[in-house]
Amino acid sequence: MLNHIDLAILRILQKDNSLTHRWIGEQVNLSALSVQRRIKRFVSASFIIM
Numbered sequence: 001m002l003n004h005i006d007l008a009i010l011r012i013l014q015k016d017n018s019l020t021h022r023w024i025g026e027q028v029n030l031s032a033l034s035v036q037r038r039i040k041r042f043v044s045a046s047f048i049i050m
């Protein structure tokens with residue numbers, strides 16, 4: 001299940017998938033590592049394809 005932070009990350013990636021994990025993390029108040037883990041989870045669940 002996705003929470004509001006997951007949805008915010010997905011919206012950011014939808015607009016520009018070339019942004020760094022650090023920049024995305026700053027926007028959603030997470031560390032770059034946490035963003036990286038969430039994106040990996042999105043890919044594993046086929047929410048996004050990279």
